[in-house]
Amino acid sequence: MTARIFTGIEDKLGLDKFKAFHKPHLTLEKKDVDQKKLVEEKLFICPAKVYTLNDKNEMVISFENCLECGTCRVVCPEEIGWEYPMGGHGVTYRFG
Amino acid sequence: MSEDKFDVIIVGGGPAGLAAAFVLAKAGKQVIVLERGEYCGSKNVFGGILFTGILEKLIPDYLKDAPLERNVTRRGFSLLTPTGELGGGFKFDKFNTAPFNNSFTTLRAKFDNWFAGKAEEAGAMIITGATVDDFLYDTDGKIKGVKARMDDGDILGDVVILADGVNSLLAKKIKLHKELDPKYTIVAVKEIIQLTEEKVADRFHLNGNEGAALEYFGCAAKGAVGAGFVYTNKDTISIGLGASIKSLMEHKLNPNDALEYFKNHPAIAPLIRGGEQREYSAHLIPDGGYDHISKLFTDNVLVAGDAAGFVNNTLFHEGTNLAMQSGVSAAETVIEAGTRKDFSAASLSVYKTKLEESFVLRDLKQFRKTTDALDANPQLFEKYPKMLEELVSELFTPDGEPKWDKEMKLMGKLLKQESPWGLIKTALAMRRVII
Ligand SMILES: Cc1cc2nc3c(=O)[nH]c(=O)nc-3n(C[C@H](O)[C@H](O)[C@H](O)COP(=O)(O)OP(=O)(O)OC[C@H]3O[C@@H](n4cnc5c(N)ncnc54)[C@H](O)[C@@H]3O)c2cc1C
Numbered sequence: 001m002t003a004r005i006f007t008g009i010e011d012k013l014g015l016d017k018f019k020a021f022h023k024p025h026l027t028l029e030k031k032d033v034d035q036k037k038l039v040e041e042k043l044f045i046c047p048a049k050v051y052t053l054n055d056k057n058e059m060v061i062s063f064e065n066c067l068e069c070g071t072c073r074v075v076c077p078e079e080i081g082w083e084y085p086m087g088g089h090g091v092t093y094r095f096g
Numbered sequence: 097m098s099e100d101k102f103d104v105i106i107v108g109g110g111p112a113g114l115a116a117a118f119v120l121a122k123a124g125k126q127v128i129v130l131e132r133g134e135y136c137g138s139k140n141v142f143g144g145i146l147f148t149g150i151l152e153k154l155i156p157d158y159l160k161d162a163p164l165e166r167n168v169t170r171r172g173f174s175l176l177t178p179t180g181e182l183g184g185g186f187k188f189d190k191f192n193t194a195p196f197n198n199s200f201t202t203l204r205a206k207f208d209n210w211f212a213g214k215a216e217e218a219g220a221m222i223i224t225g226a227t228v229d230d231f232l233y234d235t236d237g238k239i240k241g242v243k244a245r246m247d248d249g250d251i252l253g254d255v256v257i258l259a260d261g262v263n264s265l266l267a268k269k270i271k272l273h274k275e276l277d278p279k280y281t282i283v284a285v286k287e288i289i290q291l292t293e294e295k296v297a298d299r300f301h302l303n304g305n306e307g308a309a310l311e312y313f314g315c316a317a318k319g320a321v322g323a324g325f326v327y328t329n330k331d332t333i334s335i336g337l338g339a340s341i342k343s344l345m346e347h348k349l350n351p352n353d354a355l356e357y358f359k360n361h362p363a364i365a366p367l368i369r370g371g372e373q374r375e376y377s378a379h380l381i382p383d384g385g386y387d388h389i390s391k392l393f394t395d396n397v398l399v400a401g402d403a404a405g406f407v408n409n410t411l412f413h414e415g416t417n418l419a420m421q422s423g424v425s426a427a428e429t430v431i432e433a434g435t436r437k438d439f440s441a442a443s444l445s446v447y448k449t450k451l452e453e454s455f456v457l458r459d460l461k462q463f464r465k466t467t468d469a470l471d472a473n474p475q476l477f478e479k480y481p482k483m484l485e486e487l488v489s490e491l492f493t494p495d496g497e498p499k500w501d502k503e504m505k506l507m508g509k510l511l512k513q514e515s516p517w518g519l520i521k522t523a524l525a526m527r528r529v530i531i
């Protein structure tokens with residue numbers, strides 16, 4: 001067997017099955033926060049690296065990669081609007 | 097669906113919700129399970145060992161067709177040090193015959209789906225792809241059902257059982273549960289690594305369908321308060337790592353980086369060598385224990401499983417059986433309340449009594465200090481494993497020095513790094529985790 005070992009999150013997400021819904025289930029609720037600080041000091045914790053910064057230091061939310069764990073909800077209950085994706089959408093684990 | 101009224105609405109098709117549905121359907125109740133995933137299990141992740149003590153009471157012949165991976169005969173508990181491990185554990189051949197120690201490695205996508213099939217056979221209605229967002233209220237403000245995000249999603253019922261897992265947005269909506277506290281919540285990440293059946297058996301010293309469950313403490317999470325696990329499935333390995341969200345934040349550590357550290361640790365890397373990754377997943381574990389469980393009932397509503405915070409996250413790592421037992425107790429409570437035709441909080445309060453008398457709340461009470469003890473002793477996750485490695489490795493390196501002299505020298509070294517009081521304090525904290 002040839003080993004194929006990914007260490008980075010982006011590659012690992014490629015192993016998973018997702019069904020994206022057009023409407024984001026994650027939103028930035030507090031528009032006036034320092035988005036760079038929010039990502040670097042808090043949302044770095046997301047195991048799917050959903051929250052990144054663009055070159056203008058604005059937060060980009062790649063909600064279609066979300067593993068629906070809820071960690072960002074726990075660390076940013078005020079800043080992040082969090083709901084479950086539409087039924088049947090989002091991640092589908094085949095092993096779990 | 098608004099024309100029909102159900103006796104019981106269950107939100108969430110995991111072990112808690114499905115156990116409740118099974119019991120209620122068997123008792124002839126009109127019960128509906130609403131599950132947001134494409135199928136039951138499709139959103140669920142655990143280590144994991146399925147503890148089947150409660151399942152067996154519900155479905156005595158479950159071994160016939162339940163999708164179980166291996167029966168766990170070997171359990172290991174290791175303290176990871178910077179370059180190795182100090183380990184212990186047990187392996188008993190008697191666990192190879194029924195009831196197999198009630199412990200089986202399992203994959204949730206398969207198991208929950210199977211369990212849903214059993215609940216359906218018993219007469220429960222299971223609707224998948226249905227995310228419940230809110231409750232329905234009657235004019236007096238009493239809960240009379242739920243609102244699912246789909247066509248005809250207003251569903252009426254006498255009672256709602258919230259079995260919607262650790263993030264229970266619904267229990268929070270009606271203030272039964274506070275927002276999760278980072279100190280009392282673990283985030284876990286996990287990978288499935290494909291090997292072959294033969295490799296799994298050889299690598300973990302297993303015969304036939306035997307399985308191994310190995311837990312790793314100490315510096316598994318790169319210094320954060322956390323632990324790693326390696327479980328053998330038939331031809332795959334479940335490898336993962338869970339750490340307190342608070343501690344990861346303090347260490348500025350992403351869970352995947354902690355997992356990569358664990359996977360590359362010299363004691364762990366050989367276990368998964370040559371394997372192919374098949375899945376990457378993430379999930380929370382409620383870790384507050386007895387003092388942080390939710391309110392368990394209110395008028396027309398009960399809370400079961402992870403939604404209530406029922407996980408015994410000590411050495412035992414039990415969640416699935418607490419979920420199933422609480423589902424069963426919730427179902428029995430509803431059946432009894434049904435004979436009284438009274439679903440008020442007062443009538444449903446026997447649920448708490450049932451759980452207080454069962455292993456669910458008794459175990460959680462016994463270990464109520466575990467999380468605080470670990471949180472207060474971060475030295476267990478970096479400093480102590482390092483000290484231990486130094487002591488043991490020097491003691492076991494014969495170099496011509498008499499043992500007595502060596503032991504005295506090491507004792508002096510140890511006491512330079514830690515006071516006797518510090519050692520005693522840590523030993524006491526450890527007791528909280530084990531007994
Ligand atoms: C990494 C990890 C390792 C673990 N290891 C073990 C182990 O080895 N042994 C063990 O016994 N336990 C283990 N556990 C704990 C165990 O997984 C849980 O305690 C158990 O799954 C709880 O069952 P539940 O039915 O309460 O919740 P869940 O299994 O989480 O089920 C909840 C269900 O509700 C659904 N849902 C949620 N919200 C909604 C909504 N609004 N509308 C519709 N559906 C909804 C979800 O999709 C899900 O199917 C582990 C957990 C993790 C994360």
Ligand code: SF4
Pocket residue numbers: 026045046047048049050065066067068069070071072073378
């Ligand atoms: S729920 Fe989990 S995976 Fe999704 S964005 Fe939040 S932290 Fe990331």
